[in-house]
Amino acid sequence: MTMRVVNHSVLGNLPERNRVTIYFNNKPFQAYEGDTIASAMMAVGVKTLRYHEESGNGRGIYCNIGHCFECRVQVGERKVVRACLTPVSEGMEIYSLSVFKKGSESNC
Secondary structure, three states: OOOOOOEEOOOEEOOOOOEEEEEEOOEEEEEEOOOEHHHHHHHOOOOOOEEOOOOOOEEOOOOOOOOOOOOEEEEOOOEEEEOOOOEOOOOOEEEOHHHOOOOOEEOO
């Protein structure tokens, strides 16, 4: 199931884009060039990107413009980014902060 918009009521049919494979918590997902991590995850139905440090509640997209930091994820071995601002790339490894690795540095 996809939540991706392919026919927009104002813009019409959206152009085809190249597919890329990304990995979220080691699980492969298809995304498109130009997607952000957040939009790619939402398009495949993944809404929880991390878990709150104290309560353990799921967190995901809130503002979607980079102000709130709710969508923080880890990319690769060490970089923490906001999913709503970070474009996907082929083979990108993305991790929920619930599986954040020790020694990682923040780049938010």
